[in-house]
Amino acid sequence: MSSHGGSMRFRILGQLAIADGSGWAGVSGSVAQSVLATLLLRGNDVVSLDRIVDEIWGECPPKTAATQVHRAIMRLRRAIGDPDGQRLVTVAPGYRLTVDHGDVDTHRFADLARQGHAAKRAGQLDRAVELLAAALALWRGPALSGVPASPLVAAESDRLAEERLTVWEARVDAELARGRHAHLVGDLRRHVDENPLREQAWVQLMVALDGSGRRAEALSAYSEVSALLADELGVEPGPDLQRTRQAIVAGSSTQGRAPLPHQLPVDLDSFVDRxxxxxxxxxxxxxxxxxxxxxxxxxxxxxxxxxxxxxxxxxxxxxxxxxxxxxxxxxxxxxxxxxxxxxxxxxxxxxxxxxxxxxxxxxxxxxxxxxxxxxxxxxxxxxxxxxxxxxxxxxxxxxxxxxxxxxxxxxxxxLAALPADAGVTLLRTVAGTSRVDPGDSPAADDVVRCCGGLPLAIRIAGARLAARPNWTTADLARQLSDARNRLDWLQLGDLEVRASLVAGHADLTDKHRVLLRRLGLLETAEFAPWVAEALVDTDTNHAERLLDDLVEAHLVEPAGRGLSGPRYTMHDLVRLAACETVEEADFHAVQRVLNGWLALAVAADDQLAHWVGLDPEPAPVWRPPAELLAIAEADPLRWFDEEHLALLQAIRQAAERGCAGVAWALAQRVSTYLETRGRYEEWRDALMQGLSAADEAGDRQGQATMLGLLMQVDAIRDEHLGSLRYAVLCIAAYRETSQASVFRAAPPVVTPALEEARRQGDAVAVGFEASRLALACRLVGEDCDYLGLLEEARDAFRVGGIPLLELWTLKNVGLVYCRSHRFDEVDEIMRRAQEIVKELGEEALTKYGGGDLAGVAVQYGRLDLAERIAVEAVRQAREVADRWSEARALTTLGEIHTGRGDRRAAADSYQQALDIWRALRHSRRTRHVESALERLALDAPST
The missing domain is CATH 3.40.50.300 (P-loop containing nucleotide triphosphate hydrolases)
Known part of the structure; x- marks a missing residue:
């Protein structure tokens, strides 16, 4: 191979040539030239035999076309030193020529041109001229000179010719910027003669003439090109030509001025398109x-x-x-x-x-x-x-x-962090598509999530993956999933996420740094200004000023508005960087926030109707301002809707920080809300966190409270074995506390509480204790007047003015009446239930068992009423994403349609219910609906 050929194997910038070990050899035979040109222009792609034949002979190939191509392939293999066909491979339905980057002179041309353009943009004019001239020196005539014309060869020849002109003009621009105007005039004259309709060539000629002190000739060149464009194309000169003429006329062209730089950094190939x-x-x-x-x-x-x-x-x-x-x-x-x-x-x-x-x-x-x-x-x-x-x-x-x-x-x-799909695209671009294939999508999503969507972090993660060929995307995701070491993994060479984030702290005061550090310790997605107030133990105005400064520095971001005013959020990686150095006082500050959450939750929860009473709980040791407590009290459900995710995080963090009392008290205070909204999984998780904290602290009151509520969750979900297990543990825990009057589970201790409520004439307490005793007896298998207790609770809630709880007891009493065939009394039950729904609105159907209430109507034979109740219950359940209540109401709808003989509607309702019960993993109800569908299938008329 010749010295000037470098590592190139093929030349197409001129006559087609192959490196033969000592120099360059031409390719003889028009068929061989066309075959090689086609394979080179489609390098590494399989080109079918039919495509090659079409390129060479068009629509009229000879009968020996395939044979001629095969012979040409054999000659080419010998010419390139590949007799065994390892590089020029036969692959159905044709052939593939394997070429590495740099094997073809067009690769070298493109590399030099790209480097030259980059140097020019950076103002490195001497370097730009050198690189662009080297790129042009690779040309030995028109591209693919002598190769028979074909559609592919003609198109690629034209494209390469245009690229050659672009590089030539870029070199001229760099030379003009160096002040070499006179030196270029002759070359530019020849250039416009060869390309008379190329306006950029005329612009450069005019600038060169003007810069050489030949202003009149520059203006004459403008007149010449104007006439040419008018005669040939019927158009006027373009904007660049007109601006150049105006600058020359005004005496403000480039002559005598310092050249202006083109300093832009190289545009990243891996830039994700925003x-x-x-x-x-x-x-x-x-x-x-x-x-x-x-x-x-x-x-x-x-x-x-x-x-x-x-x-x-x-x-x-x-x-x-x-x-x-x-x-x-x-x-x-x-x-x-x-x-x-x-x-x-x-x-x-x-x-x-x-x-x-x-x-x-x-x-x-x-x-x-x-x-x-x-x-x-x-x-x-x-x-x-x-x-x-x-x-x-x-x-x-x-x-x-x-x-x-x-x-x-x-x-x-x-600019915000990248969305997940754009983040995965960037990861694939940096690491390589083969390293992040579509089958790795979940792991790739995890990597992007751990990087918080920050392009810098994703680039580093992708580079790490690319540098470790034995790693999978899942391996990388596993390393990044450990938050304690995440920032250590997100550094590579001089790229470091930590340094980029910490640089934003440089202008902060000590108070700002303290607040930022403590915000980093809080694990909540959003927060209100009172959180900052608690963290730095200051007044509201000062806390809001500190927050605003952090927003200005993009260390904290606005997150809309809520009931109590503006809300804020913090990027996960900013959070990790902020809290890498913490002090003991920071943890005490976090405890103030956790107590603040408890105070607000108590204020909101006290306004909700509880069908089970509350256990004594630790009082919060820090409270937000009174106006915030009043906001929580004024619209408790909306307040819980807005803050429940933060409350659940606070329960978990309180449990981890050893604040057992706050953890289980918060879990108790979110229970009514989570039950109302049908968020049973979140409710159970919160109670398990509270129980874990109470267990760790040896807090028997907390254990008893959490166990009693866990018993309640399982009872609502028909998990009777689990409910009974919690009931036994709950009874044991309560017996060791001094709060016997409010025991939740054991009939022996609930009974005295009911008797005391009767003596005092407290209707609401009677309702709570009577309903509690009825459920407790049923759970532990003790005999009691179940119906009588429920009727007493129903009447007590009506007297006490708590219609929602009255509706709940009406539903349970109605079910007992139906099973006892006491339909006259069911009629009164349904009448009263409709009064309550009319008074409170249809939302009451979702909160307190619309599906079961419809079931009462079904058993009573009131199918129209049952359908209206069930349909509304489904709508309300979907509106608040209460999957449990939705499935119950859909099951009842299936029964209603079955009773009417509408098999198609029944099957549809049952199938929707079945999908939900399966998702909720409720085996008993799943089996019940599956059996109903099987009965429908068996009863279907034969065809």
Whole structure:
């Protein structure tokens, strides 16, 4: 192989040639040339024999076409030193030529051209000229010269010729920017003669003539191309030609000026397309005020976004692009001084001292030219204020961790973390598609989630995966799943997520750092300002100011508004970085927040109707302001809807931090809400957390309370064995406490409580204790007047004015009446139930057993009423995502349709119910519905 060939094996930039070990050899025979050209242009792809024949002979191939192609393949294998067909492979339905990157001269041309363009953009003009000239030197004539024309060869020849012209003109641009105007005039004359309709060639000729002091000839060239375009195409010169002429006429062309740089960093190939924000920003740059601040936390991809935006918008600012990256230590005027240095103003007496004077000189030197200025990593407004207002026709793109709200007329574009699908795309791009195949989708999703959607973190994770060929995506996800070591894994070389995030702390005061650190310890998705108040033990106004400063620094993000005002959130990786160094006082501060949650939950829960009484619980030792407690009291269900996820996290964190009393008291206080909303799995999890904390602390009252509520959860879900097990444990725990009057489970201790309530004439207490005793007796298998107790509870709740609980007892009493065929009394039950529903609204059907109430109507034979109740219960259950109540009501609907003989509707309702019961893993109800469907199938008329 020749020395000038490098590692190349094939040449197509000129005549087709093959490296033969000592030099370059041509390819003889038109068929062999066409076959090799086709395979090279489709390198590494299988090209069918039919496609090759079509390329060579078109629609009229000879009968020997296949034989000729086969012979050509054999000759080519010998020519490339591949007699065994390891590189030129026979693969059905044709052939494949394996080529590595660099095997073909077009690869080298593309690499040199790309590097040359990048150097030109960075203002490295000498390097750009060298690289672009080297790329052009690879050409030895028109591409694929001498190869018989075919559709593929013709198309690729034209494409390569256009790329050659583009590189040639880019080299000329770099030479012009170096001031070599006179040197280029001759080459440009020949260029326009060869490409008379190429407007860019005429622009360069005019600039070269003007820069050589030949202004009249430059204007004459404009007249010449104007006439040519009019005669040949019937059009006027384009915008670039017109602007160049205007600049020459005005005496403001490039002659005598310092060349402007093209300094943009290389655009990342792995940039994930943020289509919507990129489109918005591009529109802003094309407007009359093209001044943009791209803001966001460290690692979110601000720099990559700004660079992509700048590259896309280069045509709007053809005269140059400036790029500067700042840091916290940069002074307010240093950025303008750096721009002046780029324009050739030396440091010293020629450089103005004041930033405003520097800015004035900068805009004067630009002289109306249209440039784009990109300032990366701006610490605050003071560093760029001297540049404003921006010169007419110029664009400014800033990136900053701060929102830069103090700069007038600047449009802010905050960047958020990537959504899951875009994050996985970036991971595949960096790690390689083969390393993250579609079968790894769950693991890839986990990696992106652990990275919090931050592009920097995802890039590092992808690079780690790419560097470890024996790892799978699941291995990477497993390493990142450990939050304690996650930031250690997210660093590679000089890339480090931790450093990027911690850099945002540089301008914070000690109070801000304390608040940020303590917020990091809280494991809640969203929070209200009172949380900050509790963490730093200050007043509301001061806490909100501290929060606002953290929002400005993108360390805390707004998350909309709630009942108590603005809400905030914190990125998971920011959280991890913030709490890496904690102090003992930080944990005490977190305990204040946990107690605050308890105080608010108590305030809200006290307003809800409890069908089971509350056990004594520890009082919160810290309370939020009274106005927040009043908000929770005013609309308790809505407050719980907004805060229940935070409350569940608080229960878990209280259990982990050893705050057993807070953990189980909170679990008790969310119980009524979670039961009302049908969130049984969340309810059980909360109670198990509370029980675990009570067990750890040896808190028998907490154990008894949690066990009693767990008994209740299983009873509601018809898990009778589990309920009985909890009842036995609950009784044992209660016997060791001093709160016998409020025992939940054991009939021997509930009975005295009921008798005491009767003596005192407390109707509500009678209702609670009578219903509790009825359930307790049934659970532990003791004999009692079950119906009588329920009737007593029903009457007591009616007297006590608690219609929701009255409705619950009506449903249970009605079921007993139906089973006893006491239908006259069922009629009264249904009448009263309808009164309550009319009074309270249809939502009562969901909260208190609409499906079962409809079941009473079914057994009573009132199918129309039953259907109305059941349909409404289904609607309400779906509205509040209560899957349990939905399945119960659907099961009843199936029974109603069966009773009417509507098999299709019955099967549909049963199937929907069955899907839910299976998802809820309720074996007994699943079997019940399966049996109903089987009966429908057996009873179906034969066809």
């Amino acid at each position: 289509t919507e924000p990129l489109g918005t920003a591009a529109q802003w740059l094309a407007s009359t005020t093209p001044w943009i601040a791209v803001t966001g936390p460290g690692g979110v991809g601000k720099t990559a976004f700004a660079v992509r935006l700048a590259h896309r918008s280069r045509s709007l600012f053809p005269d140059g692009q400036f790029y500067a990256r700042l840091g916290a230590s940069a002074s307010g005027g240093s950025v303008v001084a750096r721009l002046l240095t780029t324009l050739g103003v030396p440091q010293g007496p020629d450089m103005p001292r004041e930033p405003d004077e520097q800015a004035a000189m900068f805009w004067e030197l630009l002289g109306g030219r249209r440039v784009l200025i990109v300032i990366d990593n701006v610490p605050d407004e003071s560093h760029v204020r001297p540049l404003l207002p921006v010169g007419e026709g110029c664009g400014l793109v800033l990136t900053s961790r701060r929102r830069l709200a103090g700069l007038d007329s600047l449009r802010s574009l905050p």
